Amino acid sequence: MTVKRPDPVAVADAEARALAISLMQTHHAALAYSDAQTQTPGISRIAFGLDPDGVPMALVSGLAPHTAALRANPACALMLGEPGEKGDPMTHPRLMIRAMAAFVAPDDPQRAALRAHWLKGHPKATLYIDLPDFAFVRLMPQSALLNGGFGKAFRFTAEDLR
Amino acid sequence: MTVKRPDPVAVADAEARALAISLMQTHHAALAYSDAQTQTPGISRIAFGLDPDGVPMALVSGLAPHTAALRANPACALMLGEPGEKGDPMTHPRLMIRAMAAFVAPDDPQRAALRAHWLKGHPKATLYIDLPDFAFVRLMPQSALLNGGFGKAFRFTAEDLR
Secondary structure (H helix, E strand, O other): OOOOOOOOEEEOOHHHHHHHHHHOOOOEEEEEEEOOOOOOEEEEEEEEEEOOOOOEEEEEEOOOHHHHHHHHOOEEEEEEOOOOOOOOHHHOOEEEEEEEEEEOOOOOOOHHHHHHHHHHHOHHHHHOOOOOOEEEEEEEEEEEEEEOOOOOEEEEEOHHHO | OOOOOOOOEEEOOHHHHHHHHHHOOOOEEEEEEEOOOOOOEEEEEEEEEEOOOOOEEEEEEOOOHHHHHHHHOOEEEEEEOOOOOOOOOOOOOEEEEEEEEEEOOOOOOOHHHHHHHHHHHOHHHHHOOOOOOEEEEEEEEEEEEEEOOOOOEEEEEOHHHO
16 A cells, blocks of 8 residues: 655755755765675765765775775765754755775875875874775765655756765 | 784673663664665665664655665665764764564554554654555664774674664
8 A cells, every 4th residue: 555646856956966065074974885795785884075076985994894895896875964963863964875986096196185185174084094904985976865854855966966 | 915903893792782772772773775676785864763672673664765675675784873963973883783674564463562662752753654655664683783983893693682
C-alpha cells in the first residue's frame, strides 16, 4: 500500500546550490564505502576538506578500514552537515555526495601544495600528516542530493558542485 | 611503504561498552547502504532509536532511497555519535555498527508497542508515523567498532551491544 505522490526531489536551483557549497566548508564527513573483503557497506568519520580547485578530499590513515576499502573499490558516498545536539536532526540540512576515490601518490608533484592547503584548514594534522601510512584522497563527485528537511530535496550533477 | 605497528583495535572492555551504550541513546544516525540498482555505496541520515529490548531501529519513509536499498539488500552500517561544531571532530567518539535490516510489517502484532515506544523518544513523529509508506526497520547488529579518537579503538561482538 503506497501513496502516490509527485517526485519529491527537485532539480537544484541557485539557493540550493549556495546551501550545498556552504555545507562543503566542513572539516569532517561521514563516509560510506564497500568493505574490501565482504563488499558489505561500511561507514567511518573522515577528516574532510576541499582542494585548491574546490574538489572534496580527505586525509586518511593506512590503518583505517575505509582506506583499504577505497583502494579496492573507489565508489563511495559522503554526508556533510552533521547536526550536533540542538534542534530536530531530521530537518538539519545535509548533502549526500556519490563519489569516486582517487588517491594522491606520495610522489605526486601536487602533493606539497595539497599538504600546505590542507594544513590551513586542519592545523592539528601537523602531528600525523607526514606519517608514511597517511594519504590524501580526492573524492570526485558523481552526483549529489541535498536534503533540507521533509519536502525539501534537490538533486545535483557533478557540475553543480563546482 | 607501510609502517609496521601493533593491531590498533582492542577487544571491548567494560568502559568501552559503557561508552558504546551511551552513544546508542541518540535520536539520529548516519546509515550506509548499497544502492538497490547500482550496488554502489549510499549514505543517509535516519531517525534512530532502540526498541524495548535495546535493539537499534529506525523509522523510514518509502520515498527515501535507503528504504528501497534496505529492502533489496539488508546489509548496512550505522554511525552514531555526531560531533556538532565544538572540539576536534576526529577525536569525538563514534560507534560504527555493521547491521542487517529487518522490516517490521504493518500488520506485525508488535507494531503497536513499537509505535508507542518510538513516540516517547520521537514525539514529533506523530506527524508522519501513521502514513502508509513509513515503516519501522530493526537494524540487527552483527559487529561494531568504537572509535574514541586516535589510538582508542575497540571491536564489539553483537552480544557486547546488548
